[in-house]
Amino acid sequence: MDAHKRNLSKPDGLKLILALGFFVLAATEFAFGQQVKQPWVAPASAMSVQNPLKASPSGLNDAEGLYQQNCVICHGKTGASNGPAAGSLPQKPANFTDARMMKKATDGELFWKMTTGRAPMPSWQDRLSETQRWELVNYLRELTRKGQYKYLGAASKN
Numbered sequence: 001m002d003a004h005k006r007n008l009s010k011p012d013g014l015k016l017i018l019a020l021g022f023f024v025l026a027a028t029e030f031a032f033g034q035q036v037k038q039p040w041v042a043p044a045s046a047m048s049v050q051n052p053l054k055a056s057p058s059g060l061n062d063a064e065g066l067y068q069q070n071c072v073i074c075h076g077k078t079g080a081s082n083g084p085a086a087g088s089l090p091q092k093p094a095n096f097t098d099a100r101m102m103k104k105a106t107d108g109e110l111f112w113k114m115t116t117g118r119a120p121m122p123s124w125q126d127r128l129s130e131t132q133r134w135e136l137v138n139y140l141r142e143l144t145r146k147g148q149y150k151y152l153g154a155a156s157k158n
């Protein structure tokens with residue numbers, strides 16, 4: 001929450017929301033014209049790529065800020081697929097608190113999907129550095145871990 005306040009001054013936040021609003025509208029139009037979506041499968045070569053970064057407090061802290069700025073709008077603060085824009089998307093954002101889904105996904109696969117994007121999710125290749133994308137992979141793993149404790153009340157502070 002603090003990182004959010006620090007990184008987004010009010011006018012910037014508003015611009016971001018407007019920009020995302022237009023993006024979501026455009027993405028919706030695009031996706032409604034498509035056939036039923038095929039499952040999203042990463043190439044085997046991408047799935048086996050190892051994460052070069054170990055999760056570290058500073059990496060997770062960076063990733064938290066990036067996640068708040070770029071991902072919360074769709075994926076939701078805790079990763080539960082319930083961001084403010086989630087309801088108006090033609091496709092449900094991935095739920096990072098779904099432990100079964102996340103267990104099946106390799107780090108390389110999460111990285112590849114982030115890098116490539118698929119409507120309505122944009123590609124993050126040109127918006128985030130490789131390091132930032134790997135840090136985000138580690139952060140998504142944290143969200144999955146925290147999601148497992150939500151019924152015990154531990155996730156409420158996050």
Ligand code: HEC
Nearest residue numbers: 040070071074091092093094105110113114118120121136
């Ligand atoms: C405009 C809404 C939107 C934004 C913003 C967004 N996503 Fe997504 N994301 C989605 C949707 C929708 C899917 C599901 C796409 C599909 O399956 O076709 C998805 C899927 C994913 C997946 C694939 C999960 C899997 O295993 O299938 C990852 C990883 C991901 N998002 C990470 C991120 C990260 C990290 C950010 C921020 C940098 C982000 N997303 C921002 C909408 C969004």
